[in-house]
Amino acid sequence: MKELENKILTEGKVIDNSILKVDSFFNYCIDISMLRSVGKFIASHFKNVDKVLTIEASGIAFAVAVAFELGNVPVIFAKKSKTAVTSTDENYIAMVHSFTHGIDNNIYVSKRFLNENDNVLIVDDFLANGAASIGLVQICQQAKANVVGVGIGIEKEFQGGRKKLQDLGCKIVSAARITAFENNKPIFSTEKY
Numbered sequence: 462m463k464e465l466e467n468k469i470l471t472e473g474k475v476i477d478n479s480i481l482k483v484d485s486f487f488n489y490c491i492d493i494s495m496l497r498s499v500g501k502f503i504a505s506h507f508k509n510v511d512k513v514l515t516i517e518a519s520g521i522a523f524a525v526a527v528a529f530e531l532g533n534v535p536v537i538f539a540k541k542s543k544t545a546v547t548s549t550d551e552n553y554i555a556m557v558h559s560f561t562h563g564i565d566n567n568i569y570v571s572k573r574f575l576n577e578n579d580n581v582l583i584v585d586d587f588l589a590n591g592a593a594s595i596g597l598v599q600i601c602q603q604a605k606a607n608v609v610g611v612g613i614g615i616e617k618e619f620q621g622g623r624k625k626l627q628d629l630g631c632k633i634v635s636a637a638r639i640t641a642f643e644n645n646k647p648i649f650s651t652e653k654y
């Protein structure tokens with residue numbers, strides 16, 4: 462998506478050829494026009510979606526934007542911590558290594574909200590090593606739900622997440638697909654998504 466690529470080029474900051482900081486329009490302060498364009502772009506590549514599944518917190522805005530374009534399907538988000546009202550046997554649980562925080566977290570989705578009749582689109586703001594999205598695929602596998610695909614805002618392809626998800630049979634659509642950082646500048650894929 463050219464609009465997002467241009468925004469990354471003008472406002473994004475790359476740290477150590479690894480992390481892309483996009484907090485002025487994507488993660489912290491959210492540009493709603495951009496968010497809606499990303500939602501439209503991702504939604505246009507998928508059909509027959511019953512539910513959108515994401516992970517708190519930064520995935521939620523993107524999941525909502527996509528779900529809106531898919532005809533207001535429900536959004537479910539995995540929680541990163543267990544609360545007094547979440548018991549282990551009431552939840553699907555997967556272990557996810559956080560790329561940005563460097564720690565392992567369990568993620569939890571209530572069994573009430575995902576089941577075997579659901580066609581699920583997984584959405585997240587970023588795809589790096591793939592841990593977050595793979596954790597969500599594992600949650601769907603536990604629920605015996607069908608994963609329709611994975612929709613991503615910004616993908617850093619060189620960190621391997623796409624390959625791992627493809628090996629699991631997932632279709633992946635990314636609004637911006639970065640193949641490398643060179644001298645802290647992003648190089649975008651020539652593929653369409």
Ligand code: 5GP
Pocket residue numbers: 479480481482483488519520558559560561585586587588589590591592593594622
């Ligand atoms: P993965 O699990 O695919 O390794 O990383 C995806 C998660 O890490 C996303 O949910 C996102 O919040 C975070 N993340 C990974 N790389 C970046 C990055 O370059 N910039 C930002 N802002 N977040 C990232």
